[in-house]
Amino acid sequence: MPFKMQKLHMPWTPQGLLFLALLGSILCPPASGIMDPSPEEKRLAWKYPDCSHLTAERGYALVDWPEVRRELHLNPYPENMPAVFGILDKLRGGSAEYDEEARLCIMGIPAVFFFLTKWTVDTMDRDEHGRPDEEAVKKVTVQYSIFENYISALHPGLINAANWTFDDLQIGRLRRQILQCYRQLEAKTANGSKFPPLKVYVYDEVDVPELEPLLRSQIYCSRGQWGTDVQVHDFFATSSIRTDDPAEADFFFVPGYAICVLEGNLYTLDEVDDLYKNLVQALPYFNASGGRDHVFVFGSGMAQS
Structure with missing residues (x-):
């Protein structure tokens, strides 16, 4: 059965808008x-x-x-x-x-x-x-x-x-x-x-130095099967829905290229695990909602584990 756009009833909630924004970025084909x-x-x-x-x-x-x-x-x-x-x-x-x-x-x-x-x-x-x-x-x-x-x-x-x-x-x-x-x-x-009222705050390594090890090698990590982590980060970094004011943010995006730095032998699995534990503790706005409004991207189940 052909897919019909009118069958997709996506509410204009922050969660629904975030889904549509991410969908648009993922559908963009990578450079060849x-x-x-x-x-x-x-x-x-x-x-x-x-x-x-x-x-x-x-x-x-x-x-x-x-x-x-x-x-x-x-x-x-x-x-x-x-x-x-x-x-x-x-x-x-x-x-x-x-x-x-x-x-x-x-x-x-x-x-x-x-x-x-x-x-x-x-x-x-x-x-x-x-x-x-x-x-x-x-x-x-x-x-x-x-x-x-x-x-x-x-x-x-x-x-x-x-x-x-x-x-x-x-x-x-x-x-x-x-x-x-x-x-x-x-x-x-x-x-x-006019744009639906959705704002996303994007963490960076200037505000949170604990991010720096997980954001190494962006250009190396942007290609191949690991590229999704970088492409989603790029989308939020350049999008009009990004805000520099955390007080008006609906979501907080936490970038990281876990599977790439792991498969690229920059860190071991245990080291990546420790990096994320330290990162979560350092995120200044994480505890306000218990992390419910924080978005992490893991391009591989191995990285998520």
């Missing part, structure tokens, strides 16, 4: 086309994080990646941007060139697009209310998508060990900056529109 390095490329990345193994292949590469990495260390951001723009000019914006350079030096292209994306976020035009320009947000989204395409398959331990002057925590901060831009645009376009 992520470049997954071969086992040999990953082995070389762990063995030669500075890409020093390229000495014999340098004639086939357009970029001297060991020298680029040295320059990044000598000239921290934003002083490194002339070098970044020079590399992009040399590669001529071609995906084939990006792919070949990423094959030769697995962290080179991600480093270039990390700093390009960061530069665009930091320098984008904003209106008198501090809201970003819509075209600038579209531009930074494309840049970040390219960055994500080349780095999301890499374990955070590899990213940190490679030390191309950025790490997993900095990636997370950049990602949150971009999500904040989307939230500001959402608020701008939703201004004056």
